[in-house]
Amino acid sequence: MSIVKRNNLVFPALMNEIFKPDWFGGVETLNTNMPPVNIKENETNFELELSVPGRNKEDFKIEVDKDVLTVSTDLKSEDVKKEERYTRREFAFKSFKRVFTLPNTIDAENIKANYENGILSFELPKKEEALPKPKRLIELS
Numbered sequence: 189m190s191i192v193k194r195n196n197l198v199f200p201a202l203m204n205e206i207f208k209p210d211w212f213g214g215v216e217t218l219n220t221n222m223p224p225v226n227i228k229e230n231e232t233n234f235e236l237e238l239s240v241p242g243r244n245k246e247d248f249k250i251e252v253d254k255d256v257l258t259v260s261t262d263l264k265s266e267d268v269k270k271e272e273r274y275t276r277r278e279f280a281f282k283s284f285k286r287v288f289t290l291p292n293t294i295d296a297e298n299i300k301a302n303y304e305n306g307i308l309s310f311e312l313p314k315k316e317e318a319l320p321k322p323k324r325l326i327e328l329s
Contacts, residue, residue: 222284223308231320234294234312238286241306248308252296259308260285293318 226237243261251258262283269276293314300311
C-alpha cells in the first residue's frame, strides 16, 4: 500500500467548503460496487473505514492530491474448471475507485492508512489550528 502526496498546498475557497454537501465523499460516489464507508470525527482527527474483504494491502492504490483522497483497486481473477469434454472459464474483475474531498482542516502530510481483517482504515489528523483550544481561566482582580 502506498500513499502518494502531490501539491501539498491546500487552499479551497471557504464558501466552496461550506456549501459543498458532498465533502468526504457524498452520495455521488454511492454504487453497488463501491465498498461501504464509515466516517467518524474526533477532537483531533477523522477516522475513515472502508469494508473491502478479500484483498491484500498491496492491491490498493491510495493518493492524496490537494484536498482529494483517492482509494482504488483493480483485481482480476480467472476460475478455470476442466471436465471430461469441456473447459469453463469465468473471469472476474473487482475494481473500485472512491474519491473523498477532504476539508481544509486535515493535515494531509500525516495521513495514516492500515488494512486489517478486511477493513481499510485511515487516520486523518486535523491541523493544529483546527484543534480545540483549551479553556482559559480568568482571574478576578
